[in-house]
Amino acid sequence: MTETAHPQSQGTSESTGSAQFSRGVRLPRTERRAQLLAAAQQVFAANGYHAAAMDDIAERAGVSKPVLYQHFPGKLDLYIALLESHVDSLVKAVQGALSSTTDNKQRVKNAVGAFFDFVNGDAGAFRMVFESDLRGEPSVQEAVDRATSASVDAITETITADAGLDEEKARLLAVGLVGLSQVSARFWLTHHSSMSRDDAVALTSTLAWRGIGAGFPLQHP
Template sequence: MSETVQQANRAARLPRTARRAQLLEAAQDVFAKNGYHAAAMDEIAERAGVSKPVLYQHFPGKLELYMALLEMHVDELIMRVSDAMESTTDNKLRVRNAVSAYFDFVDGESQAYRLVFESDLRGEPAVQAAIDRGTDACTAAITETITADAGLDQERARLLAVGLVGISQVAARSWLANNRAMAKEEAVGLISTLAWKGIGGGFPLQSS
């Protein structure tokens, strides 16, 4: 039996969930390297070691494949920020953890942040909706904490949360674009200190 046939047989035996994960991983590499428009389904199939018909069995087209990846990474970012809020009752540590969540996200080996923050497909309504969902959910998680612990009304708490999300995202991307010129922990410390001086100093924890 030829090596090609053996590989095909092994591919055919993969469970559907494992196959989907394999295809998403291959697509992640291609989309991160080429962007949406320059990415080709042929290249994704080749990278995954499957035929194009197998790829199309799981994803009807390139947009559906891209959206599956984007939604997965948006969910990951939301989880990181939500965990940062829920992991402690120390508000100073919460701020640091929230900033760290963005730095960790952009520092991931998969370059998932490119799909969420630098997508070349923002003109597609479904893509923009997914990105907005991520921003809104992260903002909401922080807003809820600030509202409860700083004694602010919803609108003022939300504006502070938007500021924290914005500074965290922009700073993390700048740090990465600058080739990680300083250690990540130091960068997180600088930005979280800046944020905490405003939130912690101006809006102290309210006693119950």
């Protein structure tokens, strides 16, 4: 199934920015959905949820409002879909960091790095996940909570398998690592002036490793 975006009206300014999407282009449904999410990301990042308008998102994507509503019945549905995609990206990054090596010291560093990369990537993405202004909305809170809980689950499984700890103790350590990584990454992004991403990750992961690696050595090398 393909859809056609509405043609650009004569005299329309390009002042909407370089990220304005092409109009009049037929796209498969999955590609159109991805395009709409990208346009929504730009509008939400610029205006926040409450000031963002579906008209603006449709205009940014280069489609008519009916096309936008075919994919997302309302602004909240669009916001949650975008939020879920960001959460998925973070969780996959953490899982990938843990599975990329069997060296536990490197695993800690990679996991910390996953949070720094997420925070240092699309600012609108990490703000939606960690600083959402819709936390009172249950579906939003559920997605936000999953960003932490799924990351904690992945790290808990690794610590339980490698450090010989029971799940309760491993989960507490995992919560600590996730909290340390997330807060440190957000602080670094806001306050860093000369410290590189690699230096910040190394410093944070060293703190975590000296606690986890030294205190709970590998039980079965």
